[in-house]
Amino acid sequence: MLFRLIYDDALAQAAYLVGCQRTREAVVFDPERDVDRYIDLAASEGLRIVGAAETHIHADFLSGTRELCERVGAAAYLSAEGGPDWSYRWLTKKSGGGSYAHRLLRHNDSFDIGGVRVRAVHTPGHTPEHLCFEITDRGSGAGDAMGLISGDFVFVGDVGRPDLLESAAGQVGAMEPSARALARSLREFNALPEYLQLWPGHGAGSACGKALGAVPQSTVGYEQRFNHALALASDEGAFVRDILSGQPEPPAYFARMKRENRDGPAVLGAVPAPRPISAGDVPNGAAVLDTRPWEQFRDGHLRGALSAPLDRSFPTVAGSFVEPGEDIALVCEASEVDRAVRMLVRVGLDRVVGFVLPSMISSAPGLVRTKEVDAPGARALVASGRVAVLDVRRGAEFEAGHIDGATNIAHVRLGPRIEAVPRGKALLVHCQAGVRSARACAYLEKRGFDVTNLAGGYAAWEKARG
Amino acid sequence: MLFRLIYDDALAQAAYLVGCQRTREAVVFDPERDVDRYIDLAASEGLRIVGAAETHIHADFLSGTRELCERVGAAAYLSAEGGPDWSYRWLTKKSGGGSYAHRLLRHNDSFDIGGVRVRAVHTPGHTPEHLCFEITDRGSGAGDAMGLISGDFVFVGDVGRPDLLESAAGQVGAMEPSARALARSLREFNALPEYLQLWPGHGAGSACGKALGAVPQSTVGYEQRFNHALALASDEGAFVRDILSGQPEPPAYFARMKRENRDGPAVLGAVPAPRPISAGDVPNGAAVLDTRPWEQFRDGHLRGALSAPLDRSFPTVAGSFVEPGEDIALVCEASEVDRAVRMLVRVGLDRVVGFVLPSMISSAPGLVRTKEVDAPGARALVASGRVAVLDVRRGAEFEAGHIDGATNIAHVRLGPRIEAVPRGKALLVHCQAGVRSARACAYLEKRGFDVTNLAGGYAAWEKARG
Structure with a gap:
């Protein structure tokens, strides 16, 4: 078995590539939308991606599952749990007609990728349909699982927030029952064997919890010992009070992500490669994302531009302040364009029409100061x-x-x-x-x-x- | 606590950056020699490297510990175990005179980096002085360890080979006692708690064992269940026979690495940046490392050139076929020079004097075919x-x-x-x-x-x- 973490620092998001060296097949768990990275990594290990699996309908980024189905004919492995409100609606919408190869998984269903056995474990709470994936390396002769891809269920030092359906997606009254469901799921987690690896969907800085640790992964036993939220799960009342207080405000774009991930993210095809343009060529009405340092922005920027340095806050800032229908122009060094565009498409902002070099701003007419x-x-x-x-x-x-x-x-x-x-x-x-x-x-x-x-x-x- | 793996694909080598967010201090375990990567990563997380620790005297790459001592004034944390033959001899050889800040650790000694407690565990076998480092995140209130940086003691699915002192470094008769020492160390490993993370020093493809897994890390409990070599440790005779058979031949440069890592790797200062040269400018007697695909090399190369494509075998090929005193000229695209040079300095080949663009070879005089x-x-x-x-x-x-x-x-x-x-x-x-x-x-x-x-x-x- 081959196992690789592919981590997005800005969204603190973890995807996992898991493959079988014997059959040369691999599956990606929780891919982001610029899937060329997973395809290239698999190829560099001599593997072909045949599957894409999702732990749940994500709120913080647009899923790359459909993209992998289109691009390499991967089969989609998705949750059948959670009821009709949060059932996937894109599986019959293949480009050119027909359905994607897919399998809808209920609790305890499993599938094999070569010698790798993947078992779905229904763990509602963060979302009603949430699955964890238990991974067993049968190809090496192991009869017991190696670990758990835990999505937004259990993180290192935290658990996935159960309030987003209400606080981000507007489903009034969903918060408390979700928190109670999470407490029940966590009590089952507490019965798992200590030695299992825990491969979470997010790390420190994610808005999907309040206190995620800066250690990439953990073990079931360590979390059983030291995860504060997990320890509280046995006292449901205290747990619900604790988990629903102090959560960070969900960025405005979360509601849209959830909807699009359920209904089907647009097929990207390839990562957009915007062309260099002059300041005067920025289309009317385009959102300008100016990545220069704040001091430079403050002292003179194009009218209506947004300040968005290319740090870890970039996707959140862009997702919060740009509407998905808007054209986007970047103010950005040429060497940073690809990185910026990838961060944008991961939150569903695909219409990047061009980029203006920072050196061209100072001579542009009509600059404004903040x-x-x-x-x-x-x-x-x-x-x-x-x-x-x-x-x-x-x-x-x-x-x-x-x-x-x-x-x-x-x-x-x-x-x-x-x-x-x-x-x-x-x-x-x-x-x-x-x-x-x-x-x-x-x-x-x-x-x-x-x-x-x-x-x-x-x-x-x-x-x-x- | 912050924890990061920095992995070298070619040598299948794992270094770990572990830091405390409160005091903004960090320590690097088993650094390679181009230490700017660790310094930059730490800085991007707001951390300063104050320590560098080694699990053992490495045979497969030149250590970056001394480099970190020189470059950022890190304190060296090294083994005091294993006897005089394999004691470090460079701690008093600071550039400009004097000694490096250092601490020599015996079994059970510990040191703190902010809220991170590091405890040394003597685990002889792969080498006599070998230490593991048990990591406890005291800053988060944990009273028990999170995991074990296991160096070349226990890998995912394998254990570190105990034959190198004899097969690579020529210490006749060392092999069997080392294998017996390893069996004893492994029996102690079998008593550790299952939930601990295991952070090994190498992954699949390393020459420091025979069957390393392609999963980056593991847990103590998983290895206790499924690690074949570990399971054999209770039967010492069978273990010794098994572990000493079928090991890959150690590359020729291993003996030199061990010596230099003990006596003190030369201080690099910065990663060399060789200049572009023409084929005619390759100095007399320089080793030419031609990174072009084999078919191109075969059909025409500079006389005496070595075929060394920039794949995972590059450092092993260079380490095996180039002598450390030789000047080196690369045949290499400009965009690949830095990557090639880093792979070379990691095996102690620093004298890279220039690079020739592949496009300039076909017109060079006196090409030879293989x-x-x-x-x-x-x-x-x-x-x-x-x-x-x-x-x-x-x-x-x-x-x-x-x-x-x-x-x-x-x-x-x-x-x-x-x-x-x-x-x-x-x-x-x-x-x-x-x-x-x-x-x-x-x-x-x-x-x-x-x-x-x-x-x-x-x-x-x-x-x-x-």
């Missing part, structure tokens, strides 16, 4: 009564301490909550350190607000206390 | 009695079936065994499929032999049986 003040300046502004304060941190941060009279909307929720942004006054926008608020300022300017960013954020504000 | 025949042609040659047959496969392959009268020398041992190569007749050189023998042919031509490669190797030979 206002920024330091903490003493911000205190003076607030004292003057001329600004309303918008705090774009997470709710849990806001509750731990905030500026008097501030409105709190997490930066990743500004799109759907734009009506709640104070009107009639200029805005002083801040977060904890000044990074998220910079992204928010660019977006709010695009939406017509008069904004000033607080450099250094709430941390600087507190330090500047007189 | 002879090659298909299997029927080879059978005719052998029947004519005009050639001696040199079989460059591993001994175990040779014993399973070979051409009558063939001499067997594994291709990676041709250097030290050059006196055993038949003289006075042209050579028909073959391996199993024709790849290793192609590398061997180039080397033997350089050493003055008249060689013909058997395309398709012994497999084709057998197929062509009349």
Whole structure:
């Protein structure tokens, strides 16, 4: 058996390639949409991808399962659990007509990829249809499982949040029953053998939980010992209270991902390769994602551009502030275009029409600046009564301490909550350190607000206390 | 705690970066010599490398521990076990004078990197001084260990070979006592808790064992269940017989690695960046590593060049056929130079003086060809009695079936065994499929032999049986 982790740092997302060296076949678990990476990795190991499996209908990225079905004729292995609301609706929509080769799995169903046995384990909670995949290396003669591909069920040091159906996808009343279902699934997890490897779907930084560890994988026994949420599962009331509090606000694009992953992500074909364009060639109405450092953006950017440096926040920022129908122009070095485009298609933003080199911005006509003040300046502004304060941190941060009279909307929720942004006054926008608020300022300017960013954020504000 | 695997595909070598997010400190276990990768990875996670630890004195690559001591002032954590023959001799040889910060560890000694507790476990067998490192994430409140960095003690599905001191480093009589020591260490491993992660020093393809699995890591409990060598450890006699048979021939450069890792690898400073040169500029006496596909090499190469495509065999081929004092010129695309140079410095070949673009070879004067025949042609040659047959496969392959009268020398041992190569007749050189023998042919031509490669190797030979 061959086993490989393919990790996306920005979305903190883990896909797994599992293959049989004897039959030269492989299956990818939870692929992202730019599937050439999996195909190339498999080929470099002499393997052919014959299957693509999903632990659940993802909310944080667009699945590459359909793409693998189209591109290499992989069979789809998907959950048949969870009821009609979250059943897959794309299996009969093959390009050119007909159905994809597929198998819908119920609890305890299994399939083989050469000598690799894969058994589905229904683990509802994060989502109703959620499966884990137990992997057994029968080709090496093993009679017992090696480990569990756990998706968004159990992470290293955390468990998958059960609130997204309600908080992200708007299914009112789903949160508490989901949390109770999760507690039941976790109690079954507690009966698994200690020695099993645990291969989770996400690592530190993912918005699919609140405290994921920065260790790529774990074991069942270690989580049984030290996973706080798992330990609570035996006390269902306490578990439900704990798991439903303090979760980060889900980015606005999560609802769309869930819908598209159920109904069928558009077939990509190949990773788009946008052409170089001049600043004047940016199409009217296109979303401009400007990847330059904030200071450069602040001091002069194309009107309506979004500030989106190519760090780990890029897909979340793009997913939160760009609508899927919009054309996109990047401000980006040529060497970074492919990386940026991949991050975009992973959240379903495919219409990248061109990129402008950063060196061409300074000479472009009609550049605009974004206002920024330091903490003493911000205190003076607030004292003057001329600004309303918008705090774009997470709710849990806001509750731990905030500026008097501030409105709190997490930066990743500004799109759907734009009506709640104070009107009639200029805005002083801040977060904890000044990074998220910079992204928010660019977006709010695009939406017509008069904004000033607080450099250094709430941390600087507190330090500047007189 | 942050944990990252940094894997070298060619040497199938695993280094681990382990850090504490609170104190922003990190330690690298078993670093290779181009340490900028670890430094950059740590920096991207906001960490500073303060320590470098070695499980043992490596035979298959040159250690980067001293390099990290020089470059970032890391403290060295090394074994004090194993006796004077294999004690480190470089700790007092800091550039500019003085000693490196270091700590010599005995069994059960521990050190802390922020909230990470590292405990040394003496596990002799592969080498006398071998340590494993037990990792405990105290920063997250864990009272028990998370896993074991196992070096070349226990791999996924195999154990580290105990014969290298004798078979590679020439310490006569060391093999059997080492195997018995390994059996004792393994019996202690069998008492460890099942849930621990196992982070081995090598993966599939390494020459440090015979049957390493293609799964990056494992658990103690899984190996206790399914590791064949580990299961044998309770029967010491059977274990010793089994573990000492069928091991691959150690490449010729292993002896040098062990010596240099003990005495102190030369300080590199930075990864060499050779300049582009023309074929005519290759210095007299330089070793030419021609990375083009075999067919192109065969049909015309610089006199004395070695055939060394940039696949996973590259470091082994270079390490086996280039002497450390030699200047090296690459025939290589500009975009591949850095990758090639890194693979070379990892086996202590630092003197890369330039690279020639592949497109410039065809017009170079004085190109030579290497002879090659298909299997029927080879059978005719052998029947004519005009050639001696040199079989460059591993001994175990040779014993399973070979051409009558063939001499067997594994291709990676041709250097030290050059006196055993038949003289006075042209050579028909073959391996199993024709790849290793192609590398061997180039080397033997350089050493003055008249060689013909058997395309398709012994497999084709057998197929062509009349």
